[in-house]
Amino acid sequence: MWQILTGYWSEFITGFGNTILCSLIAMFFSLILGVFFALLEVAPPKIGRAIAHIYIEIFCNIPLLVITMIFYLIIPQFWVKVSGFTAGTIGLALYTSAFIAETVRSGINSVGDGQMEGALSNGMTYVQAMRYVILPQAIRIVIPPLGNQMITLIKNSSVLAFVAGFDLMYQGDIVAFSSFQTIETYVIVGVFYLGLTLPLSYYMRHLEKRLA
Amino acid sequence: MRKFKKFLLLPIIFFLAFTLAACGNKKQNTYQKVKQDNTIVWGVRADTRLFGLMSIKTGRVEGFEIDLANAITKQMLGENGHAKLTKITANTRIPLLKNNNVDVLMATMTITPDRQKQVLFSKPYFKAGQGILVPDNSKIKTVQQLNNKTVLAVKGTTAVANVHKYAPKAKVLEYGDYGQAFSALKAGQGVAMTTDSGLLAGIASENPGYKLAGSNFTNEPYGIAVNKGQTQMVKHINKALDELKKNGTYNRLIRKWFKGVKGFNIKEVEE
């Protein structure tokens, strides 16, 4: 096992780097999109609610792999060429954003209508009330579930392997099938993934206890 | 409380014992096993036209290799011999053979020195070589022209190493199977797709707008693979293969599948 690690060190590191990069980009965009659609869903206009609702239902109920494949294979036929890395990252961001929207929305809802009414009757506008009263309270509630979403996102980034995205899983496949040491290679890949997800997961548990 | 804990312990102990017991996996003689079960488990492809492709109508895999596998099974075990087909992909085939998921592999697999360290090959059963598939309007004619371009291939095949050898500056993207690789070519993810020309001819014949560029740039016969050390099995496969070539079954199967395929010279492969 040690020989595989040293012999294919650069492959593993490239894959590890790409997995981190893809996860970070996808996290950033999925957070923005997720919060945006959550706000749209709790806002008064009916049309916004409908749009957010459709968006969330679509991306929650279609497998990530299918979404990614659509970006990788179909978009280039009509529009621009999308590399595997980009397609995977876009798919990951959209997919995760739907779950984040759900999480944030339930966080906002759990703050309670009374808070909003109180803020509005104190002369705040809707936006101000959201920004200064509701969201700060909601954030505290949604941080642990959001952390779990991030861990899921890192794990899900392995779909890049299907679209030649040069992530850890893809590189692992290549090492496995050129060294013929399948199980050993996947153990190494697993250790790399755990290096990312396990600390995050323990930190989240710690945070959850403290916030609760 | 204590009783309940014991109840919970049971499945876990069972699981551990099972894991340990399973670790004592003994090496067995494939030929003896095959004879005993009257069944050969073949690892075959389901994504390669002409060789082994899943039929949408019947859900069964059909192709040259499937017919040959059935013929060899009958030759080895008699008329009642049963060929069980397990679908595999290029990247999973060797691990599956080494793990005893399958007894024998007949999966468009080129005989290479690297692979010979891992598995035992029969005599060649098909004369293959690597080609390049490009869109009709492409200017690419030789493998050298692929330098500085993106080429699509399938994981776990010799195609990748060959591209690195003949066009060192080409960038290679690798996929799980030929369907995915060709879809990627169609989506413009690369300028060409490369693998054995027999497979490419199959794709080109069904997809107008794509052609084989130039001729084969390698000579890579396919072999049937068994696990390392199964010499008895390989001997019997070779014998069956020789008999099939002698009695004309082999050529009949070649003609059945490859006659009239665009860009494919049947004389090159007949015995």
Added chain:
Amino acid sequence: METFIHAYSWIDIRFLLQGLWVTIYVSVISIILSFILGLICGLVRYMKIKYLSAAVGFVVDIIRNLPLLLIIFFTYFGLPKLGLIANPTIASIVALVVFEGAMLSEIVRSGINSVPTGQMEGARSNGMTYVQAMIHVVLPQAIRNMVPAILSQFVSLIKDTSLATIIVLPELLYHAQIIYSQNTSYLIPMYLIIAVMYFIVCFCLSKYANHLQKKYL
């Protein structure tokens, strides 16, 4: 437009439905088994049995933090090493059960933790045994708390079966790939229809579950 009509011929649709059937039965078996596994592991972790709970917790944490794709590879290549013949169906079911079971055990554990300890103490002081108290008092309340999380886990299990295409499980996505690799102009119609199929299955499951939840809980 014409390609769509050709792509959705009965033969192709039937082939896709066969794939959908595999997706559904692999999912159903995995849902049942992973629920049992998750319940057992969650209980073991909750009960804080010496060594055992910690060991189970450790294994669960490891599995929870690995990509499912990796676990599928482990079962597919690993089970035969243990002397079991792993065909893709068994390998994917085992992988899904192990992975989703670990995810569920975490949900179960926090679900039981959310039931006030007074409930257990009250039931015990009323003469119930530990097992009776667990089954009749604590678990029903805990399950009520964790139902939404468990259901969304089941929906993701169905979606996750698509990852098993990598080991040639003949499920919906794989069958779609077979069709469009034989005629690539069907690429778009195929992805469209399987997206719709997955959507219908997952959407119906989550809506039906919501309905049940409102009716009975």
